[in-house]
Amino acid sequence: MGHFVIVGILVIVMTVLTYFGLDAAGLATQMHPVAASAQAAPIDQLWHWEVIVVSFLFSLIVVPMIYSLVVFRQKKGELKDGEHMEGNATLEIAWTVVPLIIVVIFAYLGAYSLGEVRRVDPNAMVINVTGQQFSWTFEYPEYGFISTELYLPIDKQVVLKMQSTDVIHSFWVPEFRVKQDVVPGRVTEYRITPTLEGSYKVRCAELCGTSHAYMENPVVVVSSDAYDAWVAEQIKIAEESKTPEGQGKVLATKYGCVGCHSADGSPLTGPTWFNLYGSEVKLADGSTVTADDAFIAQSILEPNATIVEGFPSPSVMPPYALTDEEIANLIAYIKTLK
C-alpha cells in the first residue's frame, strides 16, 4: 500500500512540475506565436487541455517507472525473482475503458473546436488567392485589383478562395493558426477573422520545389479605416496601370513572375529584370545575346530554349502561354526597370 501512496503523490507532483515547466517555456496555455485570429482561440484552448492531460499521462508512466528502478532493484550479484503477478482482469479492463472514455471526450472536444474554427459568417468578404511556384497573389474581386500583399481589415471574417496553377502549396499564417492546402484543379477555402493588428507573413507550408523555403508574402491586418484607405489607393494604382507599362506590372504580379525575378537587382530564383532590357546576356553555353524583344518573348514562351549562365538547366521556370499583347506589356514594364 505504501508504495502506491508514495507513487500517487509523486505522480501529482510530477504532473504539476511538468505542466508548470511547459508553462514557463510559454508552451502550455497557448500555441505559438501570438494568436491573431478568432479561429486561434478554440485551437489554443484545445491545445491547453491537451497539455494538461499530457503532463498527467507522462507523469503517470514515468514516475512509477523511475520509482520501480530505484526501489525494486536487483542487488548486484543476486538473482532473486520479482513478485509473481500475471495480471488482474479488473485493472486491465479499467485501463482499457478509462482511456477509451478520455479518447472519446477529446474527440468530441476536437470536433467542437473544429466546428468553431469553420464557423461561417455569411457576410464574409471573398478574396481570391493564387499560389504558384514561388509566390502568392491576392485578387480582390469586389474592387478588381490584384495585390502581392494580403491586406485585411480587423475583426471581419474573410473567406479566401484558393487555387494553384502548378503544384500543391499550403497557405499558412502561424499567427492565424489555420492552414489549408492549395491544390491544382480545385478551389479550397480558408476562413479567417483577424483580431490583432500587425504585419505577418504567409509562408507556403507544403514542399513545392526548389524555392519552397522562400515562398512568402506579407499579410497586413489593419483597422477598418486604414483598410479602406489602402483599397482606395490600390484602385487608384490599378486605374493608373492602364498604360502598357502599368498593365505589364500587373501581369508580372498576376503570373507570379515577381516571385522569381526581382525588379531591383536582388538575386532570386531567376535572373533579375533590373537593367535587363537591351543588356548583353551571357548564356550557359558561353555565347552572348542581346536582351531584346525577341529574346524576352522566347524566354517566356520557351524558357528552356536558352539558359542564362549561373542558372539551373533544365530551367526551373515553366513555359507561360501568354498572348502577344501580354508579352508586349511585360516588355514595356521591364523597360522601365533601370
Add this chain to the structure above:
Amino acid sequence: MAHSQDKSSALGQGVVIFVYLTVLTIIEYFVAVSFNATSLLIVVAIIKAALVMYYYMHIYKLNEADHGDEHSYAYKTGTNRLGLWLFLLSDGFVFAGLLVMRANLLGLTRPHLNQFLGLAVTAVLLISSFYMNRGETAMKYGDVKGFMRNTIITFVLGLGFLLGVVLVEWRMAAHEGLVASFGNPASGPLGGVFYMMTGMHAFHVFTGLIFLAVVWNNARKGVYTAEQHWGVEAAAVYWHFVDLVWIFFYPALYLIGTAVQ
C-alpha cells in the same frame, strides 16, 4: 465438401459450376444493359467470385487436417498452400487499389467500349477456368495425359484472352479516341484507368501463361503424380485467381455506370 468423390463426379461438379458461372454472367450482362443497377452487379460479381473461390480454387483445403509429421510431403503442401493464398491476398490488394482508383476518378461513368468484345473475352477467360479445373481434377486422379490436354486448351484460351485484350481491344479503343495520354484531353482519365486496369490484369494473365507452360512441361517429364502435384495445384489456383480478378474488373470497366466518350 465432397473430397472423396470419384473422378467422374468431380469432373461433373466442375461442369455444374461452370454452368452457374455462365448463367450469372448472362444475368450480369442483361442487368447492366437493362437497369444499370450498380449494387446488383456487385452482388452478382461477389456470388461468381465465391463460386470460383470455393469450387475451383478449393479454398476449404486450407482448413484440412494435416496427415503425417511436419517433414511429410502432405504437411509441406499444406504449408505451401497457406503461402500461396497469402500471396493471393496480397496481390488482391493491388487490384483492390485499382478499383479504388477507378471509383475515385470515374465515379459512375465508364469508358465507351465494345460490349460484344468485352463479353467475348470474359467468356474466353471463364471457359479457360473451366478447362483448368478439368485439368487439375484429371491430375488429382493420376490422369497426366488428361491434365496435359486440358492445360493446353487453358493455355490457348488464356492466350486468346491476352491477344484479344491487348491486340484487339486496345487498338479499337485507341482508334475510338480512348487514349492513355495526350491526343484527346476530353477523354480525361478514362484512358489511363482503362489501360492501367486491363494492363495490370493482362500482366498477370501473361505470368499465368508462363506458369502453365512450366507445369505442362514438367508434367510431360513425369514430375507429377496423383499424390504429389503441388506445382499443378498452385498453377491452377493462380489461374483461377486471374479469372477472379476479371470477375470484378469486367463489370467495373464495361457494365457499371454510364458510358462516356
Add this chain to the structure above:
Amino acid sequence: MKGFFSSALARGLFWQVIGTLVGAGLVTGIRALMGLSATDTFFFTEPAWVLGGFIGALSFLVGSGVTGDWIKWARGIDTPDHHEDHHTGWEKFVNVSLDHKVIGIQYTLVALVLISIGGLFALIFRTELAASELQFLTTDMKLFGQNGPQLYNTLMSLHGMVMIVSILLGIAGIINYVVPLLLGAQDMAFPRLNAFSFWIAVPAAVLLLSSLFLGGFDTGWTGYPPLSARAPVGMQMFFLGVFVAGWSSILGALNVLVTVVRMRAKGMTAMRMPIFVWASIATSLIALTATQFIGLAFQLVMFQRLFGMGFFDPAKGGNPVLFQHLFWFYSHPAVYVFILPGLGVISELLPVFVRKPLYGYRWIAMSSLGIALVGFVVWAHHMFTSGMNEYLRVPFMYSTLLVAVPTGVKFFSWVATLWKGKISTPTPMLFVLGGIVVFLMGGLSGPPNATVSTDLHLHDTYFIVGHFHDTIFGGFVFPFFAAIYYWFPKATGRKMNETLGKIHFWLMTPSFFVLTFGMMYIGLIGMRRRIADYDPALGIDTAHLILTISGFAIALSVLIFFYNFFVSIKNGEKAEGNLWNSRSPEWQVPSPMPVHNYDKPFEVVGEPYDYGLKDAGFVKFIEEPAKGKH
C-alpha cells in the same frame, strides 16, 4: 578480398550493372528507331533509366544465384531441402544462405549500413540548418546536376526514405533471426523465399541511392504529384527503388505468417507463444497487404510520367488528392509495421530483466493486433489540410485518437511488469527503458496532431518532425539496439562491451531528448518542414544550432556502438550459456546458436513468463524426435 569478388553480392551488383545497361540500351535503341530523342541530361532518357533500373534489379537476383533453386524447379529438377553452407567467417554474409540466422544478420548489417547513409545525409543538412541563411548549400554550388537548395531537398528526401528502408530491413533482421528460435522451428517455412526477400533489398537500395546521382528529386519522401510528376529523373529511381523494396517487405511478411501458423513446437498454443511472435504476426499482417498500395501509388505516378496517363493531373481530369489517399493507406499502417516489432522486443525483454511475468500478456498480445487493425482506418489524418472532403476529417480524428487505447494498454502493462520486480539494468535493459520513455513522448505528442483544429497549426511543421522521430526512435531504434545487445551473444557466443554500451546509451538518450523537444519547440514557433533556410526573425537560430550538435552527438554514440559491435565479434567476453537467465527456448541451448537450432526438439509445458514460480518450466527438450501432429 578475393572472397568478396566471387561472392553473391559482387556477382549480383555486377549483373545489376549489366542488366541496367541492357534495359536502358534496349529502350534507347527502340527510341532511336522510332525517331525519338535517344539521349538526355544523364545520357539515357528517363524511360531508358526506368526499364534499365527494373531489369537491373532482376539481373541482380538471377546473377547472385538466389533464384537458382526455383529455376531448377521450373525445369523439373528437384533440389535438396537443406543447403550446407561452405562459407566461413564474414564470407557467409556476402553469399546466399538459406539459414534464417545468417539472413537475419545480413538484414541487420544492411540496415546498419543504410542507417549510416541516412544519418550522414541528415548530418549534412543539419549542418546547413545550424544557422539561418544558406552557408554551403547555396545556389551557386553544383553537385550531381543539382544546386544547393535542390541538393538539400534530395538529401532531406532521401534521409527519410533511406531510414524507412533501414527500418524495414532492421525489423526483418530481428524477426528472421529470432522468430524461428522462439517457435522451436529449424528455419522459416520458406527458406529460399527468405533469402530472396533479403537479397532483393540490395538492388532496391542501390536504385534508391542512385537517385542522388540522377538529378535528385525535390518532393520529400512522400513524393506527392503534381510536383513529383515534374521532378528530375532521380524521382523515378526513388519510385522504382521503393517499389522493389516493397517486395522484400511483402514476401518477408508472408514467410513469417506461414512460419508462425505451421512451424510451432509441440504444445505451443496461441496463448503460449512468446510475445514477440504476436508482435511479428501483427506487423506481418500489415506488411503483407498494405504495402501493395504504395507500390500502386508510385507506379501510377511513374506511368503518368512515362506515358502521360493523367491519374493525378487535374488538366487531364486526374485527382492529386487520390495519390495521397492511396499513399497514406499504406504509409500510415507502415509506421505500425515500424514500431510493433520494437514494442514486441520491449515486452519480450522486460520479464527477463525484471524477473517476473509480463503483466497482462494476453492483453498485450491482443493490443498488437488491435493497433494493426485500427491502424488501417486512420490514414487521412495525414490529409486534414489536403482539400479532401471536409466531412472526412472528424471520423478520422476519432479513429486516430482510438489508437491510443491499445497503445495505452502496452504502457500500463509495462509499468505493471516493472512494479515489484527485481530490476537489473544491463545495456539491453537500458535501451528497453529508454525506448519506453521516448515512445511515450512520441505517443503523447500524437493527440495534438490527431485533433483536427490543432493539427491545422502543427501540420508540416517541425512539431510533426519531433513527433515522428520520437515514435520511430522509441518504437524502433532503441529496441533495435536493445535487441542487438541482447541477442548478440546468442549469435556469436560473445558479449558486447558493457561500458561502451552504457556510453552509447547515455550519450544517445539525453541528446535525443534535446533533439526532439527542440524540434517540437521550433515547430510550434513556426519552423516549417522541408526547408533549407529559415527567417532569422523567428529567433530560432540558437535552437537549430543545438539541434545540430545533438544530431552529431547521436551520430558519435552510434559510432561507438559500431566499434563495440565489430570488435566484440572477435574479442568480446565469452558468453556461451544462458547469459541473461532467460526462460526463452533459445537460451536453453549453447551460444553461438547451433546451425540447425535445436538438435532435440522441445515441447511447451508451461507459460513463457512464469518467472518467480517454482518448478514452472516453459519448454522441455524431448529426448526422441517427436512424431505426431500439431
